[in-house]
Amino acid sequence: MGSIGRNSKCGQGNLDEVVQQFLERIGEILESECVREVSIDEVTEELKALTPLLRVVLSKWVPEIIYVLFIRGEAGFNELKRALNISSRVLSDKLGELEGKGIVVRGIDAQHKPPRVHYRLTKLGKELGLALIPTLLTIKRKLRQEAHSLNPLH
């Protein structure tokens, strides 16, 4: 169940597993001596550079928006609104911001009577969507474990 990790239907194998392997792999790389040497000042500097975009990408609603667009390919305004359970104002603001940052593009299909609008991810947006998958899967796994341990049947 769920959009990410529903792998049995995919010929390509288990996404969850691939992510798991990957996390182990970079875990090993990061464990290797070198990381511990990083000074607090270096980390501070790095964060200072990353923070502006980080704040946009990882702010409220944004990961959700990116995720929906990533999975669905595209979505209309009200479709997103319903999916996220968000007010139009906030959604409108966020989409505007994301468009400004080059993460999302707005398209209009004038064919329809009430012209239909749809949002899609740009290349950057797709990259971010992809990059968010490990975090989402990790959270998902955590929730599964909790559900498990609370369920007396397991």
Add this chain to the structure above:
Amino acid sequence: MGSIGRNSKCGQGNLDEVVQQFLERIGEILESECVREVSIDEVTEELKALTPLLRVVLSKWVPEIIYVLFIRGEAGFNELKRALNISSRVLSDKLGELEGKGIVVRGIDAQHKPPRVHYRLTKLGKELGLALIPTLLTIKRKLRQEAHSLNPLH
């Protein structure tokens, strides 16, 4: 430069490259037909489940805190405060929240005269730190590209 991706010093090879390969790999998996079939309702349901924890993990300051602790292994209160340029109240709140969620643990070393406190990531915290790496690297790459294209020398 920077903490993530400073691979030349690591024997284990290029982190950036590993992340890149991984993203391509899961990109392929996700491209394979199956994803597009996911209904908007399924995505909505999934998000509803993920959101509570997602909001904690991806809220302001939290990714930064996790990242610093991830890279450094541990940090004291004021050390974090300086690194993030955050007020004590907010930091205190966030650390309390993260402790409550089992993402961070607080340790006290009573040996020191003013007892020294240090924060570390729990297993879950480390998993999340790991999972955040692709997002951070993607943002970092993006910033590098921008810097590049703005610089006439390149």
Add this chain to the structure above:
DNA sequence: CTGAATCCTTTATGATACTG
């Protein structure tokens, strides 16, 4: 349907001061 405009409420955050 797709939003922009308004108004209003609730958090979140920041600065400052203070304690053990």
Add this chain to the structure above:
DNA sequence: CAGTATCATAAAGGATTCAG
């Protein structure tokens, strides 16, 4: 050093209304 307490402000969010 490691916070807590207080106060003031800004930012975020929601509800409603309206227009193209």
